[in-house]
Amino acid sequence: MITGAGFVGSDQHFDVVVVGSGFGGSVTAYRLAAAGLRVCLLERGKAYPPGSFARSPLEMQRNFWDPGKGLYGMFDVWSFTGMEALVSSGLGGGSLIYANVLLRKDERWFVRDSPLPGGGYENWPVSRADLDPHYDAVERMLHAQRYPLADEPYASTPKTLALRDAAQARKLDWQLPLLAVTFGNAGEKPAPGMPIAADTYPNMHRKPRTTCRLCGECDIGCNYGSKNSLDHTYLSAAAHAGADIRTRSEVRRIAPGDGGGYRISYLTHPADQDGRRTGTDLTADRLVLAAGALGTPYLLLRNRAAFPALSGTLGSRFSGNGDLLAFLLGARHPDGSPRRLEGSRGPVITSAIRVPDERDGGDGPGFYVEDAGYPYFAEWMAEAARAPSAAGRLARFLGNRAWARLTGSPRSALGADIHALLGDAAFSAGSLPLLGMGRDTPDGRLRLRRGHLQVDWTTKTSRRHFARVRGLMRELAGELGASFEDNPIWHLGRRVITVHPLGGAPMGRHAGEGVVDSYGEVFGHPGLYVADGAAMPGPVGANPSLTIAAFADRLAEHLIAQHPTAQRASAPAAHWPTTLGFTEEMKGFVALGESDYQRGFDRGRAERTPLMFHLTIAIEDIDRFLVDPDRVGSARGWVDCDALGGRLPVERGIFNLFVHTAADGGDTRRSRMLYRLFLHDGAGNPVTLAGFKDVHDDPGWDVWRDTSTLYVHLYAGHQDGDGGELLGSGIITIHLADFARQLTTLSAHGPTPGDSLRAVHAFGSVFLGELWNTYGPAR
Numbered sequence: 001m002i003t004g005a006g007f008v009g010s011d012q013h014f015d016v017v018v019v020g021s022g023f024g025g026s027v028t029a030y031r032l033a034a035a036g037l038r039v040c041l042l043e044r045g046k047a048y049p050p051g052s053f054a055r056s057p058l059e060m061q062r063n064f065w066d067p068g069k070g071l072y073g074m075f076d077v078w079s080f081t082g083m084e085a086l087v088s089s090g091l092g093g094g095s096l097i098y099a100n101v102l103l104r105k106d107e108r109w110f111v112r113d114s115p116l117p118g119g120g121y122e123n124w125p126v127s128r129a130d131l132d133p134h135y136d137a138v139e140r141m142l143h144a145q146r147y148p149l150a151d152e153p154y155a156s157t158p159k160t161l162a163l164r165d166a167a168q169a170r171k172l173d174w175q176l177p178l179l180a181v182t183f184g185n186a187g188e189k190p191a192p193g194m195p196i197a198a199d200t201y202p203n204m205h206r207k208p209r210t211t212c213r214l215c216g217e218c219d220i221g222c223n224y225g226s227k228n229s230l231d232h233t234y235l236s237a238a239a240h241a242g243a244d245i246r247t248r249s250e251v252r253r254i255a256p257g258d259g260g261g262y263r264i265s266y267l268t269h270p271a272d273q274d275g276r277r278t279g280t281d282l283t284a285d286r287l288v289l290a291a292g293a294l295g296t297p298y299l300l301l302r303n304r305a306a307f308p309a310l311s312g313t314l315g316s317r318f319s320g321n322g323d324l325l326a327f328l329l330g331a332r333h334p335d336g337s338p339r340r341l342e343g344s345r346g347p348v349i350t351s352a353i354r355v356p357d358e359r360d361g362g363d364g365p366g367f368y369v370e371d372a373g374y375p376y377f378a379e380w381m382a383e384a385a386r387a388p389s390a391a392g393r394l395a396r397f398l399g400n401r402a403w404a405r406l407t408g409s410p411r412s413a414l415g416a417d418i419h420a421l422l423g424d425a426a427f428s429a430g431s432l433p434l435l436g437m438g439r440d441t442p443d444g445r446l447r448l449r450r451g452h453l454q455v456d457w458t459t460k461t462s463r464r465h466f467a468r469v470r471g472l473m474r475e476l477a478g479e480l481g482a483s484f485e486d487n488p489i490w491h492l493g494r495r496v497i498t499v500h501p502l503g504g505a506p507m508g509r510h511a512g513e514g515v516v517d518s519y520g521e522v523f524g525h526p527g528l529y530v531a532d533g534a535a536m537p538g539p540v541g542a543n544p545s546l547t548i549a550a551f552a553d554r555l556a557e558h559l560i561a562q563h564p565t566a567q568r569a570s571a572p573a574a575h576w577p578t579t580l581g582f583t584e585e586m587k588g589f590v591a592l593g594e595s596d597y598q599r600g601f602d603r604g605r606a607e608r609t610p611l612m613f614h615l616t617i618a619i620e621d622i623d624r625f626l627v628d629p630d631r632v633g634s635a636r637g638w639v640d641c642d643a644l645g646g647r648l649p650v651e652r653g654i655f656n657l658f659v660h661t662a663a664d665g666g667d668t669r670r671s672r673m674l675y676r677l678f679l680h681d682g683a684g685n686p687v688t689l690a691g692f693k694d695v696h697d698d699p700g701w702d703v704w705r706d707t708s709t710l711y712v713h714l715y716a717g718h719q720d721g722d723g724g725e726l727l728g729s730g731i732i733t734i735h736l737a738d739f740a741r742q743l744t745t746l747s748a749h750g751p752t753p754g755d756s757l758r759a760v761h762a763f764g765s766v767f768l769g770e771l772w773n774t775y776g777p778a779r
């Protein structure tokens with residue numbers, strides 16, 4: 001049991017009891033505890049400090065969850081009609097074994113009234129705009145970083161480069177998504193195995209953590225503490241804020257209390273096989289269910305009789321988020337030589353290809369395909385499993401040794417024989433799992449059969465989705481000279497395995513449509529909430545944990561706002577800076593082999609070599625930005641330029657607003673907006689786009705032209721400063737209509753709405769203030 005510092009009071013009655021410590025439970029527990037509420041969190045599994053995750057075969061075979069059989073491990077595996085499912089049991093829930101990807105649900109995938117095959121509609125009563133501030137908050141708390149592909153040793157990760165190359169060859173939208181992994185401390189260059197800087201709250205495990213070592217073990221628990229899993233982040237902060245966190249505590253019964261509130265009964269599982277289970281009862285004014293998309297509906301179905309007003313939609317809208325696992329095997333270069341994919345190098349997932357939905361320009365349900373790695377020891381297993389060739393090599397090795405003995409060979413060095421024994425390892429090095437997910441049909445139903453959880457779901461009503469995902473995976477296999485292999489269970493009647501179960505207690509506009517409202521509160525039972533994946537009314541499409549966490553953050557904020565004693569502007573445990581961002585699109589022309597901007601533009605226009613970029617500029621901390629003479633922000637997005645090989649993702653981007661450079665010649669009424677974007681061209685060569693807007697007061701009203709014209713140089717290599725081999729030049733501009741759209745994307749997110757407003761105001765003052773300084777007084 002981990003009990004938070006500073007908590008004083010009854011250990012039987014709480015303001016809020018939270019069941020489960022995954023994304024929904026951890027976020028809610030932290031936010032409510034930080035708002036001064038007395039929170040108890042009950043988690044059925046145990047805590048896993050760094051170094052405690054199973055690795056040996058003996059440890060692994062006991063690492064499953066089945067308390068009835070004396071198993072209290074981390075993997076909770078289910079088999080249902082039409083699908084298998086894998087979830088986690090332990091403090092931190094799915095974050096202990098997830099692949100760290102934090103993607104937001106695509107704006108247009110929050111569908112409204114989308115008809116379902118068996119009747120009814122998929123409807124999301126929340127929008128992307130509702131969740132955006134909460135996405136921001138969660139990303140900050142989980143210290144989200146992108147895979148640092150611009151730096152070594154990350155730059156040479158074969159699977160990332162392979163997926164990028166294949167995506168670029170097919171003109172697909174490839175990206176490095178945010179990952180909840182520490183590759184480097186803030187402000188430091190990423191490097192494997194470095195100590196991770198402490199947070200402002202104590203880590204509950206009190207064990208050293210080090211930056212990601214690229215060992216591919218994320219899905220079996222990170223023994224180095226490099227994953228920013230919920231135990232290291234939200235749960236540590238919740239404990240620090242006073243939450244009472246109880247592990248090995250499995251909730252079995254829930255019911256409304258006689259005089260209001262809720263009663264909760266749980267079993268405490270023993271620390272070893274021989275121990276005894278004990279039962280405990282608690283009461284709470286509010287009860288938050290966050291036991292996951294299988295656990296929460298299971299609890300509600302088992303205790304349904306105690307909740308007469310529960311919606312008839314309980315159990316509905318279940319889906320596996322379109323998950324499909326498949327494999328690329330034996331990749332080859334066009335000349336026939338083996339191509340290394342090395343699935344075991346890097347964190348489990350590093351990059352993602354997004355295929356648009358018909359709602360945003362695609363021609364079917366939208367989906368993602370990601371590289372999926374595995375621990376390096378799995379490569380030994382894969383090689384060993386190729387029995388015939390391995391056995392042949394072993395026979396040859398033993399034969400050579402026997403012959404050497406018989407003939408009394410003096411050769412004592414065995415390096416070459418062992419090298420031959422291991423073979424070229426081309427099979428394991430050239431293979432890679434791919435994980436697809438997307439908008440499948442949420443028409444599954446959870447129910448109980450003789451007390452056991454059942455799911456009725458079929459791939460039949462999602463045929464189009466799975467055909468599209470498999471089709472793209474085949475194309476990628478073709479690009480990489482690999483063969484495509486379905487997951488073996490696909491051949492058993494089109495079954496899938498999901499790691500993203502969703503739905504079962506869906507949100508809706510009313511009790512006829514869902515179990516909970518858009519703030520997770522159960523219709524007909526005030527004070528009872530569902531904060532986890534069960535509340536999703538359909539597939540998230542992208543990996544869902546960030547959306548679940550953002551939904552829980554919104555739920556908690558709403559609960560706090562309505563609570564009579566909660567501290568509304570609860571101070572976050574971590575330093576919570578106010579961020580600001582906007583999206584910018586500029587278009588123009590460049591010419592390769594040209595050094596002059598204007599000539600590059602003119603030639604580019606004549607020869608039809610356009611260049612455009614679509615960037616999201618993010619300022620991480622507006623207060624720091626305002627006093628920083630470099631006024632630096634980050635830029636991400638893409639550059640589209642056929643001359644360079646199509647749409648190229650920005651791997652790292654730096655933006656400076658109104659800085660004074662040597663080029664100003666000391667003229668204080670002159671400044672520059674700088675852009676530096678690091679890309680790889682279609683052939684995989686590093687390229688830098690360096691651009692500037694020259695803001696100065698020329699005769700005439702030139703403010704619009706100055707701030708909307710970007711002079712662009714393209715350099716070979718990734719150049720941090722000026723210099724390097726110049727590849728080409730040109731000019732791109734922002735069109736008035738795009739600028740109007742850009743203004744609507746300006747948004748800020750701080751600890752309070754006031755902070756956000758202040759940030760927009762401060763940014764506007766700097767922007768306009770500098771323009772005024774440049775253009776104003778002289779007029």
Ligand SMILES: Cc1cc2nc3c(=O)[nH]c(=O)nc-3n(C[C@H](O)[C@H](O)[C@H](O)COP(=O)(O)OP(=O)(O)OC[C@H]3O[C@@H](n4cnc5c(N)ncnc54)[C@H](O)[C@@H]3O)c2cc1C
Binds near residue numbers: 020044249291531534
């Ligand atoms: C191998 C793998 C890789 C994944 N990779 C990604 C990824 O990269 N990105 C992503 O977004 N998602 C990923 N996921 C999915 C992600 O883990 C889940 O979507 C997410 O954890 C769901 O959050 P949740 O809060 O709904 O439930 P969970 O995280 O499942 O948490 C539920 C918790 O409740 C506990 N619990 C259940 N019943 C009870 C009970 N009766 N009493 C007390 N406690 C109980 C469970 O032990 C568990 O800790 C992955 C999942 C797996 C398995």
